[in-house]
Amino acid sequence: MTTSQVARAAVLPRAGRTRRSVPTGERVVGGVSQAVLIVCAVVVVLPFLWTIMSSFKTTNQVLNSPFSLPDRLHLENYANAWTQAGIGQFFANTLVVVGGALVLTMVMGSMCAYFLARFRFFGNRAVYLLMVAGLTFPIFLAIVPLFFILKGLGLLGTLPGLAITYSAFALPFTVFFMVPFFRALPASVTEAASLDGAGEWRTFFQVMVPMARPAIATLSILNFVGLWNQFLLPVALNPDQRKYVLTQGMAAFAGTAGYSIDFGALFAAVVMTIVPVLIVYLVFQRALSGSVVIGADK
Amino acid sequence: MTAVARTLPTAGGPSRAARWRRKNLTFDKITFAAVFLGIPLVVYAVLVLSPFVQAVYYSLTSWSGFDTNQAFIGLGNYARAFQDDVFVTAVRNSVTLVLVLPIVIIALAIALASLVTIGGASSGPVRGVRGGEFYRVLLFFPYIIPAIAVGIMWGQIYDPSNGLLNGILTSVGLKDFASYPWLGDARTAMAATMFVMVWASVGFYVVIFVAAIKALPAEVFEAARLDGAGRFRIATRITVPMLRANIRTSLIYTGIFSLDAFVFMSALNAGGGPQNSTLVISQELFKTAFTKGQFGYACAMGVVLAAITLLFAGIVFLVDRLTGGAEDLSEE
Numbered sequence: 001m002t003t004s005q006v007a008r009a010a011v012l013p014r015a016g017r018t019r020r021s022v023p024t025g026e027r028v029v030g031g032v033s034q035a036v037l038i039v040c041a042v043v044v045v046l047p048f049l050w051t052i053m054s055s056f057k058t059t060n061q062v063l064n065s066p067f068s069l070p071d072r073l074h075l076e077n078y079a080n081a082w083t084q085a086g087i088g089q090f091f092a093n094t095l096v097v098v099g100g101a102l103v104l105t106m107v108m109g110s111m112c113a114y115f116l117a118r119f120r121f122f123g124n125r126a127v128y129l130l131m132v133a134g135l136t137f138p139i140f141l142a143i144v145p146l147f148f149i150l151k152g153l154g155l156l157g158t159l160p161g162l163a164i165t166y167s168a169f170a171l172p173f174t175v176f177f178m179v180p181f182f183r184a185l186p187a188s189v190t191e192a193a194s195l196d197g198a199g200e201w202r203t204f205f206q207v208m209v210p211m212a213r214p215a216i217a218t219l220s221i222l223n224f225v226g227l228w229n230q231f232l233l234p235v236a237l238n239p240d241q242r243k244y245v246l247t248q249g250m251a252a253f254a255g256t257a258g259y260s261i262d263f264g265a266l267f268a269a270v271v272m273t274i275v276p277v278l279i280v281y282l283v284f285q286r287a288l289s290g291s292v293v294i295g296a297d298k
Numbered sequence: 299m300t301a302v303a304r305t306l307p308t309a310g311g312p313s314r315a316a317r318w319r320r321k322n323l324t325f326d327k328i329t330f331a332a333v334f335l336g337i338p339l340v341v342y343a344v345l346v347l348s349p350f351v352q353a354v355y356y357s358l359t360s361w362s363g364f365d366t367n368q369a370f371i372g373l374g375n376y377a378r379a380f381q382d383d384v385f386v387t388a389v390r391n392s393v394t395l396v397l398v399l400p401i402v403i404i405a406l407a408i409a410l411a412s413l414v415t416i417g418g419a420s421s422g423p424v425r426g427v428r429g430g431e432f433y434r435v436l437l438f439f440p441y442i443i444p445a446i447a448v449g450i451m452w453g454q455i456y457d458p459s460n461g462l463l464n465g466i467l468t469s470v471g472l473k474d475f476a477s478y479p480w481l482g483d484a485r486t487a488m489a490a491t492m493f494v495m496v497w498a499s500v501g502f503y504v505v506i507f508v509a510a511i512k513a514l515p516a517e518v519f520e521a522a523r524l525d526g527a528g529r530f531r532i533a534t535r536i537t538v539p540m541l542r543a544n545i546r547t548s549l550i551y552t553g554i555f556s557l558d559a560f561v562f563m564s565a566l567n568a569g570g571g572p573q574n575s576t577l578v579i580s581q582e583l584f585k586t587a588f589t590k591g592q593f594g595y596a597c598a599m600g601v602v603l604a605a606i607t608l609l610f611a612g613i614v615f616l617v618d619r620l621t622g623g624a625e626d627l628s629e630e
Contacts, residue, residue, distance in 0.1 A: 138580075199327075250446050
């Protein structure tokens, strides 16, 4: 909201109210609307607060007095989750896999989208449609053959194999959003570059990529969140426990079940899984919702 | 690589396409095409497209994965699937999810988005309730959190004796819920699971619809208001018809989301829930493939899942067409 809008919003209703009194029904509807949103906000926030609170309690406190505040901040939960439950190792694995996959996805995605957007060739439309179709297929249909393809390539259960698989499945989404963006860039720029003697490679890396920075940034954020949250691919394709990624390790940790489980550490692990994406979201919130808006138009 | 290069020259338009005529194919351009189009396409074809195609073939075999025996048994796996009570239950649950969730998520998202954008006081300019922007940001929160963390968190919230939900219910005097197993009772397990899935995803669609509503011309709302339309009428008679394309796309995405559901089910009731009441196709497929090693049969389940997805998308498009499609705006 710009300041002028805020000013208008603040001034006008009052002016309206003085001219004709606000009907009771009007006030009721307004109150109900606000109440509905407050209830929704509480339903969203409360689980997080409870989880964070529980992550500072001992298992005994979690089980016996789930609603009281922790007697002190049991930070050992975080230490236990990090070392004993292996969250630290999973965290490092996730950074490697998601980092690698993100770079691969953005490089391959923008190259492919650029080519599809800027060059006419026989089959362009077909390639584009084939890419976009990947957005709608249920990934479950592919998972069994994928297991054996990776096995055949010697990539099964390896972090690079996981990274390249992540990025292959993130490609359709990336290409789908980048193609319209590259299409919208003015053609005169590439023509100028070409007249100045720049080849296709230089045109892309020195002219197009800098111009595409906003799109690359927002898609990187969206892809980061998507890749960080990936669950089925690692569970199916990454069976070695030392190489678990975070989501997979979380599920295994929670799945050890029974009352032997360290609940304080479980809550701490949940908090640690959430925090990185939460930081990214809060820092890039504006850009992120902006990019969802781009997608909504398509 | 050569195949890619050969397809490039076309008799296309003047400026850009002309550069791709054969005589202009310099080393620079050939390597450029090979790398820019070739590498992503090869990765995509090998890791995404080919598994889908192979799955359809495997679904017609009795392949158990680790031996080389891939006996072709035609539709045998499909016949077996529909005589398999557990799988039929899974199909029924998945279909329930895809019939309920998309409509609930999108109706709720539109309602909340309307409140945020045009639900404000009906005097003065058209605007949302106070703090609309704040709610939009807040409601998006659950969407970015790993679904597995959401599932584990809610598993604890639903815990019969130590969970947040029963704690709140008993503290307001509903003592019957003191140790009610939301996820352990076949009557409520599915509904409780659905609630978590709505909780996790609705914010994304709120953001989409907020953006879509803001993109609509404000005069439409002002004119409707001058004609005496209330907020509810504006929402149902103007907003919804004008958002038709967004609603259609969102229905399909929520449909895919509902038919997957694997993460949520794994976190809340990994074994399929009481009396298999939350068992879904994706879970049964995963177990059949990676626990039992019946890969041919699992692929057949995958094809059934894909068929249901396509059927759902088809129904969405059909209903859209039958109810007026793109023309209806002129009627309003």
